[in-house]
Amino acid sequence: xxxxxxxxxxxxxxxxLSDPVILTSGVVQGSCLGPLLFLIYINDxxxxxxxxxxxxxxxxxxxxxxxxxxxxxxxxxxxxxxMLSNWSKTxxxxxxxxAPYYCxxxxxxxxxxxxxxxxxxxxxxxxxxxxxxxxxxDSGLTFSAxxxxxxxxxxxxxxxxxxxxxxxxxxxxxxxxxxxxxxLVEGDSSVWSPHLIKDIxxxxxxxxxxxxxxxxxxxxxxxxxxxxxKLERLDVRRLRFDILFVYKMLFGLVLLxxxxxxxxxPR
Numbered sequence: 001x002x003x004x005x006x007x008x009x010x011x012x013x014x015x016x017l018s019d020p021v022i023l024t025s026g027v028v029q030g031s032c033l034g035p036l037l038f039l040i041y042i043n044d045x046x047x048x049x050x051x052x053x054x055x056x057x058x059x060x061x062x063x064x065x066x067x068x069x070x071x072x073x074x075x076x077x078x079x080x081x082x083m084l085s086n087w088s089k090t091x092x093x094x095x096x097x098x099a100p101y102y103c104x105x106x107x108x109x110x111x112x113x114x115x116x117x118x119x120x121x122x123x124x125x126x127x128x129x130x131x132x133x134x135x136x137x138d139s140g141l142t143f144s145a146x147x148x149x150x151x152x153x154x155x156x157x158x159x160x161x162x163x164x165x166x167x168x169x170x171x172x173x174x175x176x177x178x179x180x181x182x183x184l185v186e187g188d189s190s191v192w193s194p195h196l197i198k199d200i201x202x203x204x205x206x207x208x209x210x211x212x213x214x215x216x217x218x219x220x221x222x223x224x225x226x227x228x229x230k231l232e233r234l235d236v237r238r239l240r241f242d243i244l245f246v247y248k249m250l251f252g253l254v255l256l257x258x259x260x261x262x263x264x265x266p267r
Contacts, residue, residue: 003028003033004037007022008021008022008023009023025092035059042057042091045084045087048083048084049064049080049083049084050076050079050080052066052077053066053076053080054066063132064084066080134187135192137192142196143191143199144194146192147192147199148202150184150185150187150203151185151203151206153184154181154184154185154206155206155209157180157181158206161176161181161210162213168215170214170229173214174229181206182207182234185203185206185234186241189241189242190238190241190245193238193241204233204234204235206234207233207234208222211229211231214229217229246258249261
């Protein structure tokens with residue numbers, strides 16, 4: 001309990017320190033025990049909502065989603081938002097009103113406008129693009145915006161490698177590409193792996209462009225280039241990641257029920 005009691009803090013400006021102030025709440029930032037205590041403190045948040053909504057928590061971020069098919073569903077969802085507001089007041093964890101928003105996946109009211117959702121007497125803004133744990137997804141449930149973002153960043157990093165590395169050795173440049181660029185276009189690919197030809201080509205163009213600018217490979221066809229460099233197409237690598245992830249689901253190595261995604265053949 002000494003971790004929580006008799007705690008003080010001071011503010012330093014230049015070489016001057018303020019008078020110490022006694023702390024009565026909160027956890028120590030940057031500590032190992034702090035996040036655990038915070039999670040224990042908010043652990044009951046998932047239990048306050050009715051069965052019509054599903055909450056998801058990650059660190060200090062939370063999501064609440066539900067299927068709204070009639071007016072009663074919307075009333076129930078508004079009730080859940082009210083319970084969230086009351087919970088935040090009770091436990092003195094105010095909701096940051098600059099952060100909340102709602103997203104309706106391609107569902108609109110009869111007048112063509114998305115329905116509004118209030119919380120603490122304020123209207124939540126509607127978003128057509130959601131950043132969920134660094135993955136962008138739009139209201140049409142596609143990942144084209146996410147692919148645009150990661151490929152743009154991968155192009156920039158590829159350019160910096162060619163500009164900043166003095167060595168023109170192919171092996172060194174290739175190691176830099178694998179280390180600093182390829183993870184950008186492969187991270188969490190089991191979630192956003194594209195099915196549209198334009199998106200598949202856009203992701204592949206990252207490796208296509210980089211290998212084309214390697215010494216003595218400019219005029220060599222792409223498939224021959226990657227064969228010489230002992231690389232694989234990025235879509236082939238994503239397929240392998242998908243297969244590995246399915247294996248993990250089947251054998252309980254991740255907390256996902258494979259029956260939510262596919263049905264095993266009786267044979």
